[in-house]
Amino acid sequence: MQNNDTRSTPKPAATLSAPQVADRMGLTTRQLQDLRLRGIGPPIVQRGLSIHYLPADVQDIERHEAAMLIEQLLASDRPLTLLRAGLRYATPMDTLIPAFLRLSSATSVV
Numbered sequence: 022m023q024n025n026d027t028r029s030t031p032k033p034a035a036t037l038s039a040p041q042v043a044d045r046m047g048l049t050t051r052q053l054q055d056l057r058l059r060g061i062g063p064p065i066v067q068r069g070l071s072i073h074y075l076p077a078d079v080q081d082i083e084r085h086e087a088a089m090l091i092e093q094l095l096a097s098d099r100p101l102t103l104l105r106a107g108l109r110y111a112t113p114m115d116t117l118i119p120a121f122l123r124l125s126s127a128t129s130v131v
Contacts, residue, residue: 036066036073045079 037045042063043053056062063078094100 035076036068037076037079039072039074042074042079046083 039050039053043050046053048056053062057065057072063074063082066073066075094103097103
């Protein structure tokens with residue numbers, strides 16, 4: 022007898038590895054692990070001994086961090102001066118503001 026069951030087995034959601042997330046967030050894998058051990062950062066998806074992250078969870082963290090940086094920047098008395106100085110002396114962990122600038126300049130009306 023042939024099995025005609027057309028139901029499909031759900032595929033696991035696409036995930037990012039810990040090194041991919043660390044690179045994307047400008048952290049080392051050790052720093053990402055430290056955040057996880059302190060209960061900070063995106064939730065994990067564990068597959069055996071491997072730690073993975075859902076892209077949507079990582080994006081939520083990025084949006085939150087970007088919003089905090091923008092709030093701090095706009096709350097200062099000289100936001101443009103801080104922004105220009107930050108762009109001049111940016112480190113790998115300071116990549117959110119340039120990305121925000123590219124996004125806002127692409128949508129601005131001249």
